[in-house]
Amino acid sequence: MQIRIVDDYASLSQAAAAEIAAQLRAKPGTVLGLPTGNTPIGMYQQAAAMGLDFSQAATFNLDEYLGLTQSHPESYHSFMLKHLWSKINLPVEGRNIPNCEAPDAEAECARYEAALTAAGGMDLLFLGLGTNGHIAFNEPGTPWDRRTHVTDLAESTLVANAAPFGGPENVPKQALTMGIGTIMEARRIVVLASGKAKAPVLKAIFEGPATPDVPATILQNHPDVTFIVDRDAASLLQQA
Ligand code: GLP
Numbered sequence: 102m103q104i105r106i107v108d109d110y111a112s113l114s115q116a117a118a119a120e121i122a123a124q125l126r127a128k129p130g131t132v133l134g135l136p137t138g139n140t141p142i143g144m145y146q147q148a149a150a151m152g153l154d155f156s157q158a159a160t161f162n163l164d165e166y167l168g169l170t171q172s173h174p175e176s177y178h179s180f181m182l183k184h185l186w187s188k189i190n191l192p193v194e195g196r197n198i199p200n201c202e203a204p205d206a207e208a209e210c211a212r213y214e215a216a217l218t219a220a221g222g223m224d225l226l227f228l229g230l231g232t233n234g235h236i237a238f239n240e241p242g243t244p245w246d247r248r249t250h251v252t253d254l255a256e257s258t259l260v261a262n263a264a265p266f267g268g269p270e271n272v273p274k275q276a277l278t279m280g281i282g283t284i285m286e287a288r289r290i291v292v293l294a295s296g297k298a299k300a301p302v303l304k305a306i307f308e309g310p311a312t313p314d315v316p317a318t319i320l321q322n323h324p325d326v327t328f329i330v331d332r333d334a335a336s337l338l339q340q341a
Contacts, residue, residue, distance in 0.1 A: 102307070102320060104328040106335045109191040110295045112178075114143025115229065118330050120291055121148045124225045132217075134226030134279075135185075136163050136237070136302040137177045140228060140293045142184055149160075149188035156190050158222050162198035163228070163237035164278035169252065170200055175200060175265050199249065199277035210249040210277060217283070226287035230294050230302050234315035235258040238278035241314050247280030281319055290326040292317075294334040303330060 107113050121190050122142070124131050135141070168180035170333055171178040186196050194213045197216060217223070228236050231242040233255060235241065254262075254276055259269040284290075294303055302317060307326075311318040320326050 102323075102326050102328065102337075104307070104330065104340075106333070107329065107331055108215060109331050110143055113293060113295055113340050117141070117144035117293055118147035118151060120225070120227075120329075122151055122153055125153050125155065125158060126189075127130055128224060129154065131158045131224045132164060132220050132222065132299060133158060133160045134223040134228075134284075135160050135181070136227050136229045136293075137180045138229040140229040140295055144227070145184040145188075145312075146292065149185060149240045154190065155195070156192065158191060159195040160185075160191060160197060161217055161220070161279075163225060163284075164276050165199040165201045166273040167201055167206060167275040168273040169279055171200070171202055184237065192309045193291050197270070206251045206277060210226045211250060213277070213279075213323065214249045214283065218338050223287035225234055225289045225291065226284065228290060228317075228320075230292065231316055232257060232298050232302065234302050234305060234317050236281070236284060236317050236320075238273055238276040239281050239284075239316045241316060243281060243316055245313060246256055248282050249277065249279050252276055252278050281316060285319065285323055288325065290323055292321065292326065292328045292330075294318065294328065294330040296331070297331070297332040300337040303334055305329070307338055307340075 105114045169176045199213050259272045263269040297304050305315045311321045
């Protein structure tokens with residue numbers, strides 16, 4: 102695992118967008134894996150402002166709430182439309198996200214895995230970190246061999262994601278998520294973390310054992326993963 106510690110969120114966003122730019126230059130038909138959450142918003146803003154050519158690319162989102170319509174303002178589909186898809190030249194058929202309106206959620210998970218395989222797998226996957234150590238919506242305790250699946254959200258996630266829903270009781274209780282098995286097959290992974298709230302998880306990843314209790318610690322076993330983190334997120338690391 103490699104780590105780049107940058108000064109602040111603006112630098113993190115710039116460095117992450119530069120990774121997208123370099124990847125698209127090297128391989129115009131790149132398959133990107135993409136996260137939602139507050140952390141990647143700056144990266145998306147920067148990438149959109151750079152006027153990059155996504156015309157041959159495809160994006161696959163990590164996860165989506167179950168129980169919302171795609172057009173619900175807090176769906177991850179709406180998030181992607183607002184922060185990236187509407188601002189770049191990625192064709193509609195290149196936009197992939199688990200469909201929260203599918204009548205059979207399990208069948209949708211199988212379809213999503215098959216679509217990712219048919220696209221050739223992810224060349225570059227960006228990940229955020231949950232404060233409880235989750236990656237995508239793989240909550241603590243999730244077995245490491247899972248593929249895309251339906252999951253129950255942890256109480257800690259309902260609380261962490263409550264603000265835009267006006268309280269934890271309004272957050273959807275389930276989600277569709279790539280599994281850790283799916284995530285670990287990405288050829289390259291870049292993890293973004295900003296702020297002191299992520300410092301304990303980063304410490305667990307870099308200084309603790311690999312354990313399903315902290316899903317992100319699986320990244321210790323990936324051959325090509327780079328962390329781009331700001332000083333606050335790195336503040337508990339011995340090497341920082
Ligand atoms: C959500 C998403 C994760 C994301 C995490 C962190 O729960 N499912 O993919 O990494 O939040 O979000 P934030 O970047 O807002 O801290």
